[in-house]
Every structure is written in structure tokens, then in C-alpha cells.
Amino acid sequence: MVSGETGDMVSGIERKRREYTEWPKKDSETVEQYFYSWISGDQKLPRKREILEFQELYPSMKNIKWETIRTKVFNAKQAFNKKRGTRMLNMMP
Numbered sequence: 001m002v003s004g005e006t007g008d009m010v011s012g013i014e015r016k017r018r019e020y021t022e023w024p025k026k027d028s029e030t031v032e033q034y035f036y037s038w039i040s041g042d043q044k045l046p047r048k049r050e051i052l053e054f055q056e057l058y059p060s061m062k063n064i065k066w067e068t069i070r071t072k073v074f075n076a077k078q079a080f081n082k083k084r085g086t087r088m089l090n091m092m093p
Contacts (some may be wrong), residue, residue, distance in 0.1 A: 031072050039077045
């Protein structure tokens with residue numbers, strides 16, 4: 001196989017290509033609003049059970065893997081913390 005194609009061969013081992021999820025703005029906002037306490041607080045990431053409960057409340061999210069939603073929360077938390085850290089630095093004399 002040619003490098004860059006799906007299923008590259010490296011030292012005889014086939015590796016998977018990384019999956020990317022393009023989030024519609026509405027879905028992204030729904031996830032971020034629902035899990036805001038996890039994103040903005042010191043809590044760890046939501047557990048599988050909590051994400052499955054979220055998917056029960058929002059049937060449009062059932063077609064998204066729970067792991068993908070957890071990754072979305074993780075990335076939102078990272079962005080929130082990065083912004084908060086930048087703000088704190090700007091406040092310092």
C-alpha cells in the first residue's frame with residue numbers, strides 16, 4: 001500500500017487511520033451544555049453510564065458512539081482550561 005492510504009503497512013503491521021467526527025453546531029452545543037459541570041469544573045470525565053443516560057434524553061445522539069461523546073467533552077474541557085489559564089495570566093500584574 002502507498003503511505004497515506006487507509007490501512008498503511010508499517011513493518012508488516014496494518015494500522016488503522018484515525019476517525020474524525022465533524023460535529024454539527026447544534027449537537028456540539030447540546031453536548032457542551034449538558035456536560036458543562038464536567039467541562040468547567042474539577043470533575044473527571046463523565047462515565048459511560050452518564051453518557052448513555054444523556055443519549056436516552058437526546059435520541060439524536062444515539063447514533064454517536066459514547067466514546068466519541070466522551071472525547072468531545074474532554075476536548076471542550078481542555079479548551080476551557082486553556083482559556084481560563086490565559087485569562088488568569090492576563091490578570092496578573
